[in-house]
Amino acid sequence: HLGSIERPLRIMDQWTYHNRLYRAASFVSGMPNLELVQLTSFGCGLDAVTADQVDEILRAKSRMYTLIKIDEGSNLGAVRIRIRSLIAAVKARERRNLRLPVKSSAYRRQVFSKEMRYTHTILAPQMSPIHFRILQQAFRAAGYNFVILDAVDPAAVETGLKYVNNDACYPSILVAGQMIAALQSGKYDLNKVSLMITQTGGGCRATNYIGFIRRALADAGLSHIPVISLSAQGFEQNPGFKITFKLLDAALKAVIIGDLLMRCLYRVRPYEAEPGSADRLLEKWSTVAERAMGHMGVFRYHQIIRGIVRDFDRLPLLPVKKPRVGVVGEILVKFHPTANNQIVETIEREGAECVMPDLADFLFYSFSTGIFRHEELAFPKKTERNARLFVWLLERYRTCMKRCLRKSRRFEAPTLIYKLMKGVDDIVQTGNIMGEGWFLTAEMVELIRDGVSSIACVQPFACLPNHVTGKGMIKELRRRYPDANIAAIDYDPGSSEVNQLNRLKLLLSNAPVGRHPDEGADGMIHVPGGGVVEPELRHAEGGMAFGDTEPVNASDMPVAD
Numbered sequence: 001h002l003g004s005i006e007r008p009l010r011i012m013d014q015w016t017y018h019n020r021l022y023r024a025a026s027f028v029s030g031m032p033n034l035e036l037v038q039l040t041s042f043g044c045g046l047d048a049v050t051a052d053q054v055d056e057i058l059r060a061k062s063r064m065y066t067l068i069k070i071d072e073g074s075n076l077g078a079v080r081i082r083i084r085s086l087i088a089a090v091k092a093r094e095r096r097n098l099r100l101p102v103k104s105s106a107y108r109r110q111v112f113s114k115e116m117r118y119t120h121t122i123l124a125p126q127m128s129p130i131h132f133r134i135l136q137q138a139f140r141a142a143g144y145n146f147v148i149l150d151a152v153d154p155a156a157v158e159t160g161l162k163y164v165n166n167d168a169c170y171p172s173i174l175v176a177g178q179m180i181a182a183l184q185s186g187k188y189d190l191n192k193v194s195l196m197i198t199q200t201g202g203g204c205r206a207t208n209y210i211g212f213i214r215r216a217l218a219d220a221g222l223s224h225i226p227v228i229s230l231s232a233q234g235f236e237q238n239p240g241f242k243i244t245f246k247l248l249d250a251a252l253k254a255v256i257i258g259d260l261l262m263r264c265l266y267r268v269r270p271y272e273a274e275p276g277s278a279d280r281l282l283e284k285w286s287t288v289a290e291r292a293m294g295h296m297g298v299f300r301y302h303q304i305i306r307g308i309v310r311d312f313d314r315l316p317l318l319p320v321k322k323p324r325v326g327v328v329g330e331i332l333v334k335f336h337p338t339a340n341n342q343i344v345e346t347i348e349r350e351g352a353e354c355v356m357p358d359l360a361d362f363l364f365y366s367f368s369t370g371i372f373r374h375e376e377l378a379f380p381k382k383t384e385r386n387a388r389l390f391v392w393l394l395e396r397y398r399t400c401m402k403r404c405l406r407k408s409r410r411f412e413a414p415t416l417i418y419k420l421m422k423g424v425d426d427i428v429q430t431g432n433i434m435g436e437g438w439f440l441t442a443e444m445v446e447l448i449r450d451g452v453s454s455i456a457c458v459q460p461f462a463c464l465p466n467h468v469t470g471k472g473m474i475k476e477l478r479r480r481y482p483d484a485n486i487a488a489i490d491y492d493p494g495s496s497e498v499n500q501l502n503r504l505k506l507l508l509s510n511a512p513v514g515r516h517p518d519e520g521a522d523g524m525i526h527v528p529g530g531g532v533v534e535p536e537l538r539h540a541e542g543g544m545a546f547g548d549t550e551p552v553n554a555s556d557m558p559v560a561d
C-alpha cells in the first residue's frame, strides 16, 4: 500500500522500518490530499539519517515536511502550534492554487572516474595520527594522490555542526566537518579533489557517514565533488578506485606498524629519562616505514618490526612507577586527538601512562562477527568459515610483531580475538555487533586482567551501541572486579572540556600505580645493561587528593532539617 521509492537514495537504505518511512514519503508526495508528519524521539540516532532523507523525498515534489521531536519533556502546546502551522500552510497553498515544480528525488552520485585517478587529490578524514601517517603512504604507493587531513583542526567541529544534522553522533559531525572545512580552506582545487570515507556495513550510522557527507557537500554548494566509498563489501563502484592486493597488503602493514609504534611509544614515553627521546624514536621509525611503503616485502616488514621493538626496548627510562590508565571506547573518539580533547597528552601530563588497545583489534572484531551470525542467526556455514579465514589471515600480519613483543623486556603482545570473545561471553552477548559492540566490553575486561584497572571509557554522546556495551557494562564489571576504577566520559560538540577533564582527573586521582616497563617479579627496576634500582612511586597529579587527611569532626557537620 506504500509508494515506491525513486532510487538510488542518497543514504544507504539499510533499516527495515525506515525503508517503510521512505516509501510513506514517496506515497504522500504523490497524493495532493495527504501530508506527512514524522515523529522522532530525542536521542534516537537513526533519525538523524532518516529525517534528512524523508525531507529530500518530499522536497523534490515541492511538498512540506514536518518533523516533531517527542521526548518526555516535550511541551504539547508547541506540538499543537506546529500542526496548526502545517494546516495553515496547506490551506494557503490551496488558495493560491500554484503549480509547484516536481522533480525526481533519486540521487545521482558523482562517480570517481579513471581519469580522476591521475588528476584528483583524494582527501580522507583523520582518525589516528600515528597509524594514518603511514597509511597515507600506502595509498600513495598504490598510485593515488592521497592526503589524510590534519590531526587537530579546530574548524572541523564548527563546520560539522553547520552542515550535518545536529542529532547525528559526534564522529559523523567531526568527519564531515573535517572534510568540508578542508574544502573551504582554499588549499585544494575544487575541480580536482575527491573525498574518501569508509562504510563499515554495520547496523549503526557508520555505514551512512557517506550520506551525511554528500548532504553536507550539497548544502555547501560542492555537490560536484565525488565521494569514494571504502568498504570490504564493495557497496559502491568507482572505475577510478580499486582495492588491489598491493594496496590491501600495504594498508594492513601500515596498520600493524602503527599499532606497534603506538604500543611501544605509550608504554615508555611517560618514563623517558631524556624528554623527547621517545617521540624522536617515533619520528625515526614512522619515516622509515613511510619510505618503505610500496616496496615493503616480508623481509623488510619484519626488519622494521624488529627495529622498532629493539629501539624502544633500549630507551633509557626513569625508575618511577606511575598509574596506568586504559582508554577504550568508540573508535574515532578513542583515537582522534581533536575528538577526545587530547586525552593521551592529558593523561601523560597529569603524570600517568596511557594504555590504548590496538587499532587492528577493531578489524579482528569486525571480521569475527560472522561466527555469531552463523551460530545464532542461521547464516550459512560459509559466513563463519570466511570470518575465521579473515582472522587467520590478519593474524599472519602480526605474527612477527607478537613474537618480538613476547621476547622484549618491556612490552606485551596483543591478545587473540577469540580470547577476547571468551572473556565476555557470560557478560554481554557476542551478538552485540553494532558500533564497537561486545568488543568494547572485552577490551575493558582484558585491560583489568592485565593489571590496568583504571579505565576511561570514552564515547560520543548519542552513540547508542556504545552506551549499551560501554557505559552499560560498568556496573557489572565493577561487581566482578571490585578494583576496577572505570569512568565513562562523553564527548560531543557541546560538552564542556572542563567536565571531561574533571572526570579524567577524578579517575586519575583514584588510580593506583602500575607496573613499570622494567619492573621484575621482585618489584624492583632492572635497568637494561645491568643494575637493580628501587622504584619511586609517583601518583598522578592530584592523586590521593581524595585521601582523608583531615578527618571531619561530626560536631562540625551541618544539621539536617
Ligand code: SF4
Pocket: 045, 169, 170, 171, 172, 204, 205, 206, 330, 434, 435, 436, 460, 462, 463, 464, 465, 466
Ligand atoms: S558506533 Fe556510535 S558513534 Fe559510531 S556511528 Fe554508530 S552511533 Fe555513531
